[in-house]
Amino acid sequence: MSIAFPKPDEAILSRRKDIIGGLGRIVAPEALIVSEDERRAFETDGLTAYRQMPLAVVLPSSTEEISAIMRFCQENGVKVVPRGAGTSLCGGAIPQADAIVLGVSKMNRVLDVDFQNRIARVETGITNLGISQAVAHEGFFYAPDPSSQLACTIAGNIAMNSGGAHCLKYGVTTNNLLGVTLVQIDGTVVQIGGEHLDSAGYDLLGLITGSEGQLGVVTEAVVRILRAAEGARPALFGFERVEDAGACTAAIIAAGIIPVALEYMDKPAIQICEAFAHAGYPLDVEAMLIVEVEGSDQEIDDMLRRIVAIAEPFRPKTIKVSQSEAESAAIWKGRKSAFGATGRVADYICMDGTIPTGQLPYVLRRIDEITKSYGLGVANVFHAGDGNLHPLVMFNINKPGEMEKAEAVGEEILKLCVEVGGCLTGEHGVGIEKRDLMTHQFSATDLAQQMRVRSVFDPLWLLNPAKVFPLEGRLAA
Amino acid sequence: MTVYTPGDEQEASRIIGEAAQKGTKLQIFGHNTKAALGRPASADAGLSSAELKGVTLYEPAELVIAARSGTPVSEVVRTLADKGQELPFEPMDYRSVLGSQGEPTIGAVAAMNISGPRRIMAGAARDSLIGVRFVNGRGEVVKSGGRVMKNVTGLDLVKLMAGSWGTLGFLTEVTFKVLPKQERRSTLLIRGLDDKRAIEALSQALGSPYDITGAAHLPGPDRQGAHTIIRLEGFSVSVDYRLAEVRRLVKKLGSTDILEGRGADALWQSVRDATVFSGLSDRAIWRISTAPMKGPDLVARIAQGVEAQWFYDWGGGLVWISTPAEGDAGAAAIREATRALGGHATLVRAPEALRSSLDVFEPQADPVMALTRGIKASFDPSGILNPGRMYAGI
Numbered sequence: 087m088s089i090a091f092p093k094p095d096e097a098i099l100s101r102r103k104d105i106i107g108g109l110g111r112i113v114a115p116e117a118l119i120v121s122e123d124e125r126r127a128f129e130t131d132g133l134t135a136y137r138q139m140p141l142a143v144v145l146p147s148s149t150e151e152i153s154a155i156m157r158f159c160q161e162n163g164v165k166v167v168p169r170g171a172g173t174s175l176c177g178g179a180i181p182q183a184d185a186i187v188l189g190v191s192k193m194n195r196v197l198d199v200d201f202q203n204r205i206a207r208v209e210t211g212i213t214n215l216g217i218s219q220a221v222a223h224e225g226f227f228y229a230p231d232p233s234s235q236l237a238c239t240i241a242g243n244i245a246m247n248s249g250g251a252h253c254l255k256y257g258v259t260t261n262n263l264l265g266v267t268l269v270q271i272d273g274t275v276v277q278i279g280g281e282h283l284d285s286a287g288y289d290l291l292g293l294i295t296g297s298e299g300q301l302g303v304v305t306e307a308v309v310r311i312l313r314a315a316e317g318a319r320p321a322l323f324g325f326e327r328v329e330d331a332g333a334c335t336a337a338i339i340a341a342g343i344i345p346v347a348l349e350y351m352d353k354p355a356i357q358i359c360e361a362f363a364h365a366g367y368p369l370d371v372e373a374m375l376i377v378e379v380e381g382s383d384q385e386i387d388d389m390l391r392r393i394v395a396i397a398e399p400f401r402p403k404t405i406k407v408s409q410s411e412a413e414s415a416a417i418w419k420g421r422k423s424a425f426g427a428t429g430r431v432a433d434y435i436c437m438d439g440t441i442p443t444g445q446l447p448y449v450l451r452r453i454d455e456i457t458k459s460y461g462l463g464v465a466n467v468f469h470a471g472d473g474n475l476h477p478l479v480m481f482n483i484n485k486p487g488e489m490e491k492a493e494a495v496g497e498e499i500l501k502l503c504v505e506v507g508g509c510l511t512g513e514h515g516v517g518i519e520k521r522d523l524m525t526h527q528f529s530a531t532d533l534a535q536q537m538r539v540r541s542v543f544d545p546l547w548l549l550n551p552a553k554v555f556p557l558e559g560r561l562a563a
Numbered sequence: 564m565t566v567y568t569p570g571d572e573q574e575a576s577r578i579i580g581e582a583a584q585k586g587t588k589l590q591i592f593g594h595n596t597k598a599a600l601g602r603p604a605s606a607d608a609g610l611s612s613a614e615l616k617g618v619t620l621y622e623p624a625e626l627v628i629a630a631r632s633g634t635p636v637s638e639v640v641r642t643l644a645d646k647g648q649e650l651p652f653e654p655m656d657y658r659s660v661l662g663s664q665g666e667p668t669i670g671a672v673a674a675m676n677i678s679g680p681r682r683i684m685a686g687a688a689r690d691s692l693i694g695v696r697f698v699n700g701r702g703e704v705v706k707s708g709g710r711v712m713k714n715v716t717g718l719d720l721v722k723l724m725a726g727s728w729g730t731l732g733f734l735t736e737v738t739f740k741v742l743p744k745q746e747r748r749s750t751l752l753i754r755g756l757d758d759k760r761a762i763e764a765l766s767q768a769l770g771s772p773y774d775i776t777g778a779a780h781l782p783g784p785d786r787q788g789a790h791t792i793i794r795l796e797g798f799s800v801s802v803d804y805r806l807a808e809v810r811r812l813v814k815k816l817g818s819t820d821i822l823e824g825r826g827a828d829a830l831w832q833s834v835r836d837a838t839v840f841s842g843l844s845d846r847a848i849w850r851i852s853t854a855p856m857k858g859p860d861l862v863a864r865i866a867q868g869v870e871a872q873w874f875y876d877w878g879g880g881l882v883w884i885s886t887p888a889e890g891d892a893g894a895a896a897i898r899e900a901t902r903a904l905g906g907h908a909t910l911v912r913a914p915e916a917l918r919s920s921l922d923v924f925e926p927q928a929d930p931v932m933a934l935t936r937g938i939k940a941s942f943d944p945s946g947i948l949n950p951g952r953m954y955a956g957i
Contacts, residue, residue: 202766203854247715258713261690276930281854283880284676284687286907286925287953288935292689292722296715313772336624342647342743385801440711443625474713512713527716531703535942536718542937554717
């Protein structure tokens with residue numbers, strides 16, 4: 087394992103029984119998980135290469151219980167790792183041996199839906215898709231759609247400021263959140279925001295979103311819900327050169343068109359996905375774009391016609407404009423199965439840097455060189471409209487040393503993203519995975535300012551403390 | 564009063580570092596066009612971004628623009644317009660309401676989170692702000708965010724800087740996500756609706772799939788003079804289609820007209836800049852954000868306690884209210900209404916004496932104020948940056 091965890095606090099480990107006893111006085115017996123077998127279900131998240139057995143797991147049912155648990159933990163110096171569904175790809179929910187896991191999964195009710203004000207109030211253990219399902223009967227939906235939306239919770243989405251394939255038009259979590267109930271580590275319950283737009287005073291809502299469970303636990307949320315478009319249809323373009331796909335993307339945007347999704351796949355990704363999903367992807371091209379637009383049939387036809395005209399000068403080898411729901415589904419099936427399909431052919435780690443989109447050809451060339459220099463392969467899927475890159479670095483976990491090589495490739499790719507003006511993570515978060523790379527993107531002063539703000543909320547650094555900030559050079563604890 | 568006008572970030576860092584050592588309180592501004600907005604704060608010296616000028620990065624294909632904080636908004640708008648793009652959030656121009664002159668700066672747009680009618684569709688300034696550089700109250704240069712629109716690396720200090728009114732740091736450079744300017748704008752006008760029916764109509768339009776980019780209601784001197792306006796933007800074919808659909812949705816409410824061109828643009832500008840209140844220059848102006856459907860109830864409640872005129876933007880969720888600039892300018896009635904119905908009110912215009920004696924911003928619950936004070940201290944431990952501009956001690 088190359089990512090270090092802080093050394094567990096022996097004093098806490100030795101008091102495990104007392105701590106469990108204290109928690110047992112707050113929650114019902116079935117909400118407290120202490121046996122080794124049952125705790126094992128919580129020892130990792132979506133970053134399965136790393137695991138840590140927590141001290142105990144507590145699954146409370148109310149804000150009041152969470153407040154009492156938090157107060158108890160602060161008073162006893164016990165670390166708390168908040169958890170939604172445990173789908174984090176950066177290890178954001180991986181426990182520590184001297185920490186309890188506080189999961190919100192039992193708090194999954196829809197508290198109120200108000201279509202006229204276009205908001206939903208929910209407990210944060212509800213899944214992302216659960217919100218959309220609760221409002222679908224009126225044609226509404228909750229816009230951010232991370233690919234784990236079937237499983238991931240809104241609590242986790244808020245903690246990670248999750249995005250999705252449609253954020254070019256609809257934004258990410260922070261743009262769709264109006265209010266939260268936050269429980270601080272001392273047990274204080276704070277209402278932030280509400281049912282209105284923009285906040286009085288400092289934008290605490292914006293600060294909490296994406297804070298990776300280090301500022302508090304969000305137990306309730308008010309989110310914006312939107313009326314879904316009348317329809318949506320994609321077109322698919324295959325190009326012989328990476329540069330053409332990049333230039334075509336730029337030309338679409340320059341023409342004043344903001345597609346609802348603009349996805350890029352490189353040759354290895356196309357081949358892997360086609361073999362799995364039989365989506366009808368062209369196998370003889372170097373790069374492929376999926377461009378989706380929304381509206382009525384008539385608007386979609388008009389927009390796709392414009393996009394095809396814009397693409398033509400870049401000599402696409404394949405143009406396929408979806409004519410039906412079945413064709414649309416086939417085009418998306420390939421892209422949406424990218425991670426699963428890659429998992430069939432190799433072990434992989436999924437990176438998540440963002441780059442200025444103009445740097446795409448250079449960055450893809452460098453990614454290819456970097457992976458080859460380690461003797462590994464890579465498939466690239468990319469949210470081309472917003473620059474969010476997902477290289478899937480493939481390796482064989484049964485070959486000694488390969489995973490370490492893949493991690494080294496990932497690290498070099500992320501450094502490259504920062505070098506060309508981008509960032510380490512576009513939507514997955516820092517977690518433990520990118521923690522030690524933070525100094526490549528931020529100066530010591532930048533990080534110190536972030537850490538001072540963190541300390542305002544959690545002076546003892548008990549909340550998810552192994553994450554985000556490099557273990558060296560911390561301001562506190 | 565000495566006014567410092569640093570020419571670069573390093574100079575700003577040195578000035579603030581020295582001020583922190585000496586405890587010199589600094590009033591932060593660009594060209595001071597919004598000096599009459601916010602709590603009157605005492606300061607020993609001024610620190611202006613006026614010499615931090617110029618667009619530093621503009622990549623139309625990447626939908627991103629960066630500029631030094633003292634760059635005039637007009638220059639940013641012009642640069643974008645040359646490539647057919649714009650600031651998505653349609654920032655308000657406060658000069659008419661505040662009776663000020665000079666060039667508003669792009670730094671202030673970020674620092675005050677200034678948005679306009681399109682906020683309902685495209686988000687506020689804070690939603691488009693993707694990167695900042697600033698000098699904190701310790702004289703340190705700090706950056707947060709960057710030039711890419713999808714970025715979740717570390718704590719989002721960008722959001723904290725947006726709307727902190729210069730109390731956390733002196734912005735030196737801001738980076739915004741931008742959008743293409745739409746081919747056509749068209750406005751549907753419904754006449755003669757009372758507030759409640761008007762907001763219901765707007766809510767119906769905003770709950771439709773037709774991407775409304777403006778939704779306002781301007782009550783007239785009498786019911787007949789009331790104008791409810793709904794704006795659509797996009798490619799011409801699409802605007803035609805959606806206009807017809809929205810018209811169908813609201814047609815049972817009354818007669819509708821379609822407005823386009825200069826007249827329509829001027830109408831939306833008067834909504835954006837609150838110049839709907841023209842001729843009322845001696846009155847106080849409040850800006851209240853609330854849940855859209857609660858707008859009319861909020862107004863009714865306030866109007867019971869104080870003589871008021873008003874109009875609605877953001878589909879009812881943004882209420883502009885003008886009250887007599889005397890007594891408490893309606894503060895008690897307004898704060899009571901926001902407490903009861905939710906939302907927050909800002910006293911946008913009032914004589915200095917009133918702004919000194921009243922809360923300009925919505926008072927916050929104790930735990931929120933505790934966090935607010937902690938955050939202020941974490942950026943500006945000596946309390947030298949715009950002290951007291953937002954709340955006492957903040």
